[in-house]
Amino acid sequence: MAPTIPTDLTEFVMLKGNGVKGLSEMGLKSLPSQYIQPLEERTGMINVVPQESIPIIDISNWDDPKVEDAICDAAEKWGFFQIINHGVPLQVLDNVKDATYRFYGLPPEEKVKYTKENSPSKHVRYGSSFSPDAEKALEWKDYLSLFYVSDDEAATMWPPACRDEALEYMKRSEIVIKQLLKALMKRLNVREIDDTNESLFMGSKRINLNYYPTCPNYDLTVAIGRHSDVSTLTFLLQDETGGLYVRAPDHHGWIHVPPISGAIVINIGDALQIMSNGRYKSIEHRVTANGSTTRVSVPIFVNPKPSDVVGPLLQVLANGEKAMYKNVLYSDYVKHFFRKPHDGKLTVEYAKMC
């Protein structure tokens, strides 16, 4: 007999902790109606530009000025690039992907302990879809979101199934993140990242473990809808499945980000677009659902501190350039993002000069 869709879908997916993983594993033959996206948003409707590709930058030699130039050029034109030979050991990347599978492999009764309603800390949250209370159509994705405060807090609050591997991945990425930010800041006439400005560029970090299970009628839904990240920059590990698409610079169509073994995808977030007064681009991206394979990805969102005020940098405006954005409290900006469904590039309007 064909499996039936649970009558109370929210209860099954969100409140009981089954996630879309639980739906997928029931072997449903058709997609529950709550996941059917408007026509133009569906995986099956995506207009791919096959001849285009985001830059792939070998960062093994930081002494070569061409490396810094390539990073800044990519941030200005594409807002997205991949880095190779970055020095984060492959084993660390493999371990965090394995840990992601380990967390999602836990029984729902274990995972449900980390939902918004039950989690022992507001810095740890297991959820499904992006903003289910506000979305008209749900997204085919489960996530575990971990906001880093301290090693001690992580040791007591983060799920043991993935805690050590997530922390190790964050720690080993730190040097590369700082190098990237240093290069990006240099072009904005910010000479050093030091105690006076480090908080603004990389004062807080959040790691998400994303899980996208096989989806029935995958062409009718999305894994993640069109959005830009609200970070300074995002340091993203994807597996070998593919499915991440970024908006083409001319805004016509979407460019696939091909999985490259050992590579990390870097994207500029809204906070850096605002600080650079629009010079660096926070580009819209989306993830398609997949009918035959489970996909995982692990972004580290590098952010200002919630209490920082974000606006165009004085160094950027020093030449008389007109400010395109106002100063906003970063936590207000992030709350605005989380309280609405994904809506492409609209979040940054919140900070636009009237």
Ligand SMILES: COc1cc(/C=C/C(=O)SCCNC(=O)CCNC(=O)[C@H](O)C(C)(C)COP(=O)(O)OP(=O)(O)OC[C@H]2O[C@@H](n3cnc4c(N)ncnc43)[C@H](O)[C@@H]2OP(=O)(O)O)ccc1O
């Ligand atoms: C999940 O799917 C996603 C996620 C993303 C993420 C892209 C990014 O760029 S994440 C980087 C965001 N930056 C930071 O987290 C650093 C700064 N942090 C803060 O300012 C605060 O920690 C805070 C996030 C604003 C939370 O502050 P707090 O005072 O604790 O406010 P709350 O009232 O608890 O939360 C506000 C509002 O947001 C919702 N929310 C909070 N955390 C998350 C989370 N991890 N995931 C989803 N939603 C979250 C919370 O429910 C509140 O909404 P209500 O409606 O319940 O009031 C990209 C794409 C994806 O698909």
Ligand SMILES: O=C(O)CCC(=O)C(=O)O
């Ligand atoms: O899964 C991916 O490749 C991208 C995920 C993403 O865009 C996000 O978590 O903000």
Ligand SMILES: [Fe+2]
């Ligand atoms: Fe994203």
